[in-house]
Amino acid sequence: MTTDQTGAAVEPMMGAAPLELEAEPEPGRQTLWPQIPRPVFIARVIIGTAMAAAALYAPFYFDPVYNRLLSQAIYLAIAAMGLNLLTGFNGQVSIGHGFFYGVGAFTSAILIVDHGWTFEATIPVALVLNGVIGLLIGLPALRVRGLYLALVTLGLAVLFPQLATKYVEGTGGVPLVRPRARDFSSLIAGLDDDQWAYFLSLAIMAVLFVLAWNLVRGRIGRSMIAVRDQEIAATTVGVNLAGTKVATFAISAAYAGVAGSLSVMVDHVAAATNPVFYFQRSVEFLVAMAIGGAATIMGPAVGALALVLLRRNTEDLIEGKEILAPALYGAALIAIVFVLPEGLVGGVRRFLAWLGRRSSAKGRPPTHPIPDDSQ
Amino acid sequence: MTHVLELDSVDGGYGHAQVLHGIDLTVEEGHVAVVLGANGAGKTTTLRAICGVIRVRGGDIRFEGKSLVGKSPEEVSRLGIAHVPQGRGTFSELTVDENMRIGAINRKDKEVASDLERWYAAFPRLGERRKQEAGSMSGGEQQMLALARAMMARPRLLLLDEPSLGLAPLVTRELFAHLGDLNKEDGLSILVVEQNANLALDIGHWGYVLEAGRIAVQNTAHKLHDDEAVRKAYLGF
Amino acid sequence: MQLFVEQVLNGIANGVVYGSVALALVLIFRTTGVLNFAQGEMALFATFISWKLTQQGLPVVGAIAISMAIAFVSGAVIERVLIRPVESARSPLNVVIVTLGLFLALNSLVQLIFGTDPQFMPSAFPSGGIELFTSNGRTATLQKGTLGLVLVLIAECLVLWFMLNRTKLGLKLRAVAANPQSARLHGIKAGSMLMLGWALSAAIGALAGSLVAAQRTGFDSNLMQTVLVYALAAAALGGFDSLWGAVICGIIVGVADALTIQYIDPLNGIEVVLPLALILVVLVVSPHGLFGKRTVERV
Numbered sequence: 004m005t006t007d008q009t010g011a012a013v014e015p016m017m018g019a020a021p022l023e024l025e026a027e028p029e030p031g032r033q034t035l036w037p038q039i040p041r042p043v044f045i046a047r048v049i050i051g052t053a054m055a056a057a058a059l060y061a062p063f064y065f066d067p068v069y070n071r072l073l074s075q076a077i078y079l080a081i082a083a084m085g086l087n088l089l090t091g092f093n094g095q096v097s098i099g100h101g102f103f104y105g106v107g108a109f110t111s112a113i114l115i116v117d118h119g120w121t122f123e124a125t126i127p128v129a130l131v132l133n134g135v136i137g138l139l140i141g142l143p144a145l146r147v148r149g150l151y152l153a154l155v156t157l158g159l160a161v162l163f164p165q166l167a168t169k170y171v172e173g174t175g176g177v178p179l180v181r182p183r184a185r186d187f188s189s190l191i192a193g194l195d196d197d198q199w200a201y202f203l204s205l206a207i208m209a210v211l212f213v214l215a216w217n218l219v220r221g222r223i224g225r226s227m228i229a230v231r232d233q234e235i236a237a238t239t240v241g242v243n244l245a246g247t248k249v250a251t252f253a254i255s256a257a258y259a260g261v262a263g264s265l266s267v268m269v270d271h272v273a274a275a276t277n278p279v280f281y282f283q284r285s286v287e288f289l290v291a292m293a294i295g296g297a298a299t300i301m302g303p304a305v306g307a308l309a310l311v312l313l314r315r316n317t318e319d320l321i322e323g324k325e326i327l328a329p330a331l332y333g334a335a336l337i338a339i340v341f342v343l344p345e346g347l348v349g350g351v352r353r354f355l356a357w358l359g360r361r362s363s364a365k366g367r368p369p370t371h372p373i374p375d376d377s378q
Numbered sequence: 379m380t381h382v383l384e385l386d387s388v389d390g391g392y393g394h395a396q397v398l399h400g401i402d403l404t405v406e407e408g409h410v411a412v413v414l415g416a417n418g419a420g421k422t423t424t425l426r427a428i429c430g431v432i433r434v435r436g437g438d439i440r441f442e443g444k445s446l447v448g449k450s451p452e453e454v455s456r457l458g459i460a461h462v463p464q465g466r467g468t469f470s471e472l473t474v475d476e477n478m479r480i481g482a483i484n485r486k487d488k489e490v491a492s493d494l495e496r497w498y499a500a501f502p503r504l505g506e507r508r509k510q511e512a513g514s515m516s517g518g519e520q521q522m523l524a525l526a527r528a529m530m531a532r533p534r535l536l537l538l539d540e541p542s543l544g545l546a547p548l549v550t551r552e553l554f555a556h557l558g559d560l561n562k563e564d565g566l567s568i569l570v571v572e573q574n575a576n577l578a579l580d581i582g583h584w585g586y587v588l589e590a591g592r593i594a595v596q597n598t599a600h601k602l603h604d605d606e607a608v609r610k611a612y613l614g615f
Numbered sequence: 616m617q618l619f620v621e622q623v624l625n626g627i628a629n630g631v632v633y634g635s636v637a638l639a640l641v642l643i644f645r646t647t648g649v650l651n652f653a654q655g656e657m658a659l660f661a662t663f664i665s666w667k668l669t670q671q672g673l674p675v676v677g678a679i680a681i682s683m684a685i686a687f688v689s690g691a692v693i694e695r696v697l698i699r700p701v702e703s704a705r706s707p708l709n710v711v712i713v714t715l716g717l718f719l720a721l722n723s724l725v726q727l728i729f730g731t732d733p734q735f736m737p738s739a740f741p742s743g744g745i746e747l748f749t750s751n752g753r754t755a756t757l758q759k760g761t762l763g764l765v766l767v768l769i770a771e772c773l774v775l776w777f778m779l780n781r782t783k784l785g786l787k788l789r790a791v792a793a794n795p796q797s798a799r800l801h802g803i804k805a806g807s808m809l810m811l812g813w814a815l816s817a818a819i820g821a822l823a824g825s826l827v828a829a830q831r832t833g834f835d836s837n838l839m840q841t842v843l844v845y846a847l848a849a850a851a852l853g854g855f856d857s858l859w860g861a862v863i864c865g866i867i868v869g870v871a872d873a874l875t876i877q878y879i880d881p882l883n884g885i886e887v888v889l890p891l892a893l894i895l896v897v898l899v900v901s902p903h904g905l906f907g908k909r910t911v912e913r914v
Contacts, residue, residue: 090708096708143895147895150650150851150855151851151894153650154847154848154851154894155851155891155894155895157844157847158844158848158890158891158894159891161844162888162891165888278841279840286715289708289711289712290712290715293708293709293711293712294712297708327723327727328723329719329720329722329723330719330720330723330724330727332716332719332720333715333716333717333718333719333720333721333723334716334720335716336712336713336715336716336719337697337712337713337716337717337720340701340709340712340713340716341700341701344701344709360394429800431796431800450799451799451800452799452802452803452804452805455799455800455801455802456802460800461800463796463797463800467794467796467797467800468794468797469789469790469793469794469797469798470793470794471789471792471793472789472790472793476786476789479786480786480787480790480798480801480803481801483783483786483787483790483801483802483803484801484802484803527801531801531802
């Protein structure tokens, strides 16, 4: 049983898709490709290749404005992935990862503007720094369950702009650091700046996603999931509860930090003038994760893209009534949750599972899962 | 003898899966009917179908002649059926006394207080713990509470889902003794679903054995109790 | 000493605001298990309705009463239409998203319908203050409005406590919150109880919003946003369990905040650290909050 908002026992999150289409490899035998029904496997390969091709071609097809939008989706996806590890796979709900994002952004910006660093060199710094901070925060977080953790992290997100205002001396005494566009010029001749920003982000995202994928499939990943679903039982099979939770926190913070760092390259600014900005970011990470599909690998990326496009399109929709944009955005979020409770990836999986059932139904009698009578 | 409960070719299940296939089952008024079967046979599903927790896809279920199909659990409860689910359905955060009062929540008569005293007397351990948080009691105590709570509704039919699950043998014996008394003294009709065949059949009048969603065997409880072949084949012991 | 008392009074004035919103949050959590992030914006909408009614000439009390009634109905509708379908679809995150979506939508709708200019909300209480004591030529006064809000809160707590703990209806509400499946098997209409929980919270939120708006010199669509964070902190501090706890912790948070601003210089500008730190310290010491009940988890 999972724990709900107050730590009381409740049904596990179904939005956390339980890798249902793959048979578990036997213990000790880690297969690279788990056994999946044929049509699903083929569908996945096709979809995957098509998506990769589109991703690689995109920046040459679109204009810089749109490329910037796509890059925003990419760094949002990275942050969402980090949160997914913590919340989707490990069950610790945070609505404050905007904090780490902010630290990452300001780290990069300040290193560039005040200390003359090259941007690319600041990324690892953002990663490590946030990982350490995440570790430090993850430790006391052990004592704070469910709902309260969400609230404390919310506090962090609200705290960040205030911290920035106090300690960052940006242009005009406001917490705003604005590196020049020159600082982000393309390192590859032939690529425009916006295209370079896109590809760098994409490469980093790919690396981080593959790392996450490996993490989840490995022993550590199983520990994370075990901790999410049944803490007490997990400890009885030797899972280091505290270690797993803190480590996951640190990793998720690092991801958010990288996202923040990349955001400086894409948006050319690190700002904390809006007191609710980092709260909004935190919410976006959560929403991107949930809309895409919590506890899936592609979910955060799909969700991030959907979110960015949604935000952009609702902004354009009503001319002269920009005020209405958040209302439409909010309404759209609600609509998506209604239609696809398991997120987009979850919905696609369900569809593929249905396909799988149809094709096997033609050959042999279908096996109906008879639920355990003790449910 | 009238049928207080009648299942007529009932089909039902969850989502894509059909679990119950044409179940024919009756409970006579004032009798104890026992439904036995291994895990996965469909015992809990049958009770859920009666109470409207899952949808009945085919056939009919009649309580005192009225069809229950399509009714919500709340409506079924108000008709006079009490269901003690697996896991006991304890309201953990509430006190024992509050749990008991929930049992009587839909009653409009003035005898609720006297009924409370009656059941506290019948289950002394509950009486001692009236103000205690229900969730902090042992499994056996929670099961007694579930039974007493169900009785507070003054039902005409009592459904029990594996009441012995997780209970020590001594406690289980006590529980079934209570059930037997309720049936003999109050004439309460009972449908009990169990894996623990012996104790159930001892207080029962008629028994059904469920296998893979179908009634495999039915007979008087007495005969089923003594029938070794049946026990080995369907009940695994 | 003088300054201290003044700050404490300031803190109480703010604290009752946080407490009143925290009350609505805890009520909805206790009856439905949902943390409603849109609570503040729902209250905001109702506040604007009561303001509009006073513009049309209604007396303040009447306007607030009507807005509470509207909020009551709206709360029930929101639960039935927006929350219930999502809740049954398994993921608790989805409900959070819906409340967040509602947050955004309501805030923007308020601006659209009522405009973005600050407005003035007349107070239901007489103006002026009660002088407590004077020293060094300064007088510490307790505003009548603040006192009024405190009294209203106490009254709310009493009524709610009585309803929840001493009536059949309250028992039904708590039964559904404790074990909705079992409650249905006992003949309790779980759906109706959930709607009632939302309806009550919305009404309480509406009352809080209108009284809070009157306390300020002007209010606009930003009224509830910072309040929400502090209210959440107050609710968490109280353990999300106890209605009184929510109110008392609201006051604690308010007073602590005021004192921090006054006395703890290094925290100047980052006062929000305080409710955070408070929550952390309390939770580390007592994981169920100051007033929460310890629920024993049997494996």
